[in-house]
Amino acid sequence: MANSALLVMDVQRDIVDIADDGSGYLPRLRKAIDGARAAGIPVIYVVIGLRPGHPEVSTRNRVLTNAVQAGLFTEGDPGTEIHHDVAPQQDDIVVTKRRGSAFSGSDLDLVLRARDIDSLVLAGIATSGVVLSTLCRAIDLDIGLTVLVDACLDTDPEVHRVLTEKLFPQWADVVSVEDWLNAISRSSAAKL
Known part of the structure; x- marks a missing residue:
């Protein structure tokens, strides 16, 4: 698959404050973003944003109801901004979603x-x-997939481990940022 894009999803100030464990997540992600740009791979940011008053949130959706009660995800609030350490550049695309998947409501x-x-x-x-x-x-959309294992983060390290070691490899290439950068560097060199 020749045409790739890097999706940087939900790396918003409030979410980083909750999830970042001090393991160097943002610098690793920044390295992936910089490497994608250097290789000419588009960087697409995906953020969750809910309208003021949250008309799109059903009480049947536990995750969003709890997030709204915690004061998260309202468009325009400072906490919904993309974290400044990995902020988009002028030519990057920012997509706003209304649910968990980057495709939902976007x-x-x-x-x-x-x-x-x-x-x-x-x-x-x-x-x-x-x-x-x-x-x-x-x-389901027949899109080729790579997951950057160390550019993904979860509040539960065991859930992250199970997903990235057991489930995701069934559907996607699961690699480290460093391995991915080496692969795109080799690919770029081969085209010269």
Whole structure:
């Protein structure tokens, strides 16, 4: 699959504050973003944003109801901004979603089709949330997938481990940021 994009998902200030364990997550993610840009791979940011008053949140959706009660995800709030350590550049695309998957309530599919992108590299917070949901939807859309294991983060390290070691490898290439950067570097060199 020749046309790839790096998806940087839900790396928003409030989410990073909750999930970042001090393990160097943001610098690793920054390295992946910089490497993608250097290789000419588009970087697409995905954020969750809910309208003020949250008309799109059903009380049957436990995750969003709890998030709203905790004061999270309202569009325009400072906590919904993409973390400044990995902020988008002028040519990057930012997609707003309304649910767990990057595809839910967003125009991501339209953006991918318009750019003829048929392969995604997934990074983001949380592994058990946006990464899992997006991966499942992308499979149904016949999109090629790579998961950057150390550019994904979850509040539960065991859940992250099980997903990235047992489940995701059934559907996607699961690699480290370093291995992915080496692969795209070799691919770029081969084209010269």
